[in-house]
Amino acid sequence: MTDATVASEKPRLHGKLGPIAIVFMVVAAAAPLTVIGGNMPLAMGLGNGAGAPVGFALAALVLLLFSVGFVTMTPHVPEAGAFYSYVTVGLGDRLGKGIAVVALIAYTAIQVGIYGYIGWAIDDTVKFYGGPQIPWPVYSFAVLAIVAVLGYRHIGLSAKVLGVALVLEIGIVAVLDLVIVADPGPAGVTFASFTPEVVASGALGIAVLFALTGFIGFEATAVFRDEARDPQRTIPRATYAAVLIIGAFYAITCWAFVVAIGPDNVAAVAQQTLDGNANMLLDTTNDTLGRLGRDVVNVLLLTSLFACVLSFHNVIARYQFVLGGKGLLPRRLGEVHPGHQSPAFSSVVQTVTATVIVAIFAVLGIDPLVGVFGSMAGVATVGMVLMMLTTTTAVLVFFLRNPEAAGGRLWQTRIVPVAALLGLLTSLWLVLSNFTLVTGGSAGLSAVLAAIPFTGLVLGALLWKPGQAVNPPTS
Structure with a gap:
């Protein structure tokens, strides 16, 4: 039997996920509350202080530009696999396999990083309320076990769990934002964040x-293609909705915190948070909503981290499932569980992989925040931008080679993708030139970590052999 025959007969996942369910999965992966508690102080303390909301808005704009070409090409990539599938169609099997390796590296890295973060966060919460100090890996492995059970079963169960966690998470932050605006800080309801002098007051980059x-995983809308109710309509709607919701949530909440603390003080408070002498999220919540509000946000921060790690587990399992079906990974990974209709074996393999990596960090005594989360988030960020750059290039090449598919849509197939490419190149430069700030490590260690996704791309492309994989159909 040829590889082409195997590819055409490989089992597929099935489901009836609508745009809302898929958006829940993707926004949960973005972990909004986690980003507000972690990335926001970093953007303010190390970046441009009160002008940080503009940074979130610009990031959302770059991803929105990227989404235009991504969505326009979606009808021509009738296969789950997101970046891998798009690059394969546009640039060929060799680069497709390379980007598949990058995807596995990036998503595995961020998932492991979140396991370190949630282990630390649970331990910190337990100690805050007078409980015993227990090593963070104990909590991480407990969460990993729960994720393993949910990931093994049908995607609908994970979507429900993520949906509940996400509604509560966004709900409490929306309340916090409204209360802040109704009872603002010392400067009142100020829009200084959006003035040119404030935006340029620090390192906007x-x-x-x-x-x-904070947007890592947003393109996972396409990973759930086979489980979508109507992929041709569901995937584009979910992609645009995910980018707009995540971007608006980040930018508005970041601005609300400027209003609460004051544009002249917010950078200093953010820096105190980075130094470990304050907690911008929880302290501001305590001042705004009281001790009860602080407690609620603390708990929801933990559920946010859990939702994030569960979502990434599902994404990785489906990447492995697609690659197994294509013969790029062991074909056992491409099997569908007869009862749960899930990539169960792929899910188990992903659980084992995460367990081994977390265990290595634990045995080596690596700090869960700076060492585990910081370094792994850095690897994932480089991988994400690299994947989007390659995918945008694939979109441009595909429509140049297939002008009939473009249908005269010059803006969607040429102009906007070129703008996205320029924005992503700038983003990659920003990430690499400031990489030590992301990882919290030395220049040497940061260089090694930054090189991992590029190494994966090269090795994946070089190890590909003709006939090993088959291009997804283009119509």
Whole structure:
């Protein structure tokens, strides 16, 4: 039996996910509350202070430009796999396999990083309320076990769990934002964040950099293609909705915190948070909503981290599933569970992989925040921008080679993708030139970590052999 026959007969996942369910999965992966508690102080303290909301808005704009070409090409990529599938169609199997390796590296890295973060966060919460100090890996492995159970079953169960966590998470932050605006800080309801002098007062590029890390996983809308109710309509709607919702949530909440603390003080408070002498999210919540509000946000921060790691687990399992079906990974990974209709074996393999990596960090005694989360988030950020750059190039090449598919849509197939390419090149420069700020490590260690996604791209492309994979159909 040829590889082409196997590819055409490989099992597919099935489901009836609508745009709302898929948006829940994607926005949960972005972990909005986690970004507000972690990335926002970094963007303000190391970036441009009160002008940080503009950084989040600019990051959302770059991703929105990227989404135009991504969505326009969607009808010509009738296969799950997101970046891998798009690059394969546009640039061929060799680069497709290379970007598949990058995707596995990036998503595995951010997932492991979140396991370190949630282990630390649970331990910090337990100690805050007078509980015993337990090593962070114990909590991380407990969360990993729960994720393993949910990931093994049908995607609908994960979507429900993520949906509940996400509604509560966004709900409490929306309340916090409204209360802040109704009872603002010392400067009143100020729009100084959006004035040119404030935006340019510090390193806007660093603010954009940390904003970008908050969008990791947004393109996962295409990963759930086979489980969508109507892929041709559901995937584009979910993609645009995810970018707009995430971008608006970040930018508005970041501005609300400027209003609460004051544009002249917010950079200093953010820096105190980075130094470990304050907690911008929880302290501001305590001042605004009281101790009860602080407690609620603290709990929801933990559920945010859990929702994030569960979503990434599902994304990685589906990447492996697609690659197994294509013969790029062991074909066992491409099997569908007969009862749960899920990539169950792929899910188990992903659980084992995460367990091994977290165990290595634990045995080596690596700090869960700076060492685990910081370094892994850095690797994932480089991987994400690299994947989007390659995918945008694939969009441009595909429509140049297939002008009939473009249908005269010059803006969607040429102009906007070129603008996205320029924005992503600028973003990659920002990430690499400030990489030590992302990882918290030395220049040497940061250089090694930044090189991992590029190495994966090269190795994946070089190890590809003709006949090993088949291009997805283009119509």
